[in-house]
Amino acid sequence: MLDICVLGDDVLRTECKDIKVFDSALKMLADAMLETLKEADGVGLAGPQVGVPEKIFVVWIPEEDPLVFINPEIVETSIETCPYEEGCLSVPGMYHNVVRPKRVKVQAFDADGKPFTLDADGLLARVIQHENDHLHGKLYIDYLTDAEREKLLRLYEKKNKARKNRKRRV
Numbered sequence: 001m002l003d004i005c006v007l008g009d010d011v012l013r014t015e016c017k018d019i020k021v022f023d024s025a026l027k028m029l030a031d032a033m034l035e036t037l038k039e040a041d042g043v044g045l046a047g048p049q050v051g052v053p054e055k056i057f058v059v060w061i062p063e064e065d066p067l068v069f070i071n072p073e074i075v076e077t078s079i080e081t082c083p084y085e086e087g088c089l090s091v092p093g094m095y096h097n098v099v100r101p102k103r104v105k106v107q108a109f110d111a112d113g114k115p116f117t118l119d120a121d122g123l124l125a126r127v128i129q130h131e132n133d134h135l136h137g138k139l140y141i142d143y144l145t146d147a148e149r150e151k152l153l154r155l156y157e158k159k160n161k162a163r164k165n166r167k168r169r170v
């Protein structure tokens with residue numbers, strides 16, 4: 001299990017670096033990220049969320065095969081958009097509607113360094129866009145209006161404080 005960085009950690013705002021070496025250490029990182037994702041009950045996890053500012057993210061949608069994306073690039077997005085209530089393991093407990101393109105075409109490498117192209121729709125397209133943003137220091141809360149973001153952050157702080165207090169008591 002890797003530690004998940006949360007809002008306020010600078011690594012989440014970093015432009016990530018390309019991965020140049022496809023070795024066993026990279027495979028281990030991808031596996032550890034997938035395990036962490038499963039444990040955290042999420043559907044996507046990006047490098048900076050585990051303190052690694054490099055272009056890697058993993059996606060694991062229930063009932064489907066886990067996917068590893070290295071040096072991904074979204075090469076096409078549909079004109080058609082749709083709303084979806086997004087959450088993020090780095091902003092635990094919070095959700096907000098975000099409008100994004102409905103479909104994307106993404107090019108990436110797998111953990112063995114093999115290139116692939118994927119046409120994604122539905123939840124997969126959503127997660128790919130959310131995770132890809134992480135590689136460019138972007139969070140879903142950036143899409144909110146100032147008023148929406150302030151409200152969400154106030155609530156987040158409140159919840160977070162309660163969680164910290166709870167921990168102290170134990």
Ligand SMILES: [Zn+2]
Pocket residue numbers: 087088089090130131134
């Ligand atoms: Zn996220």
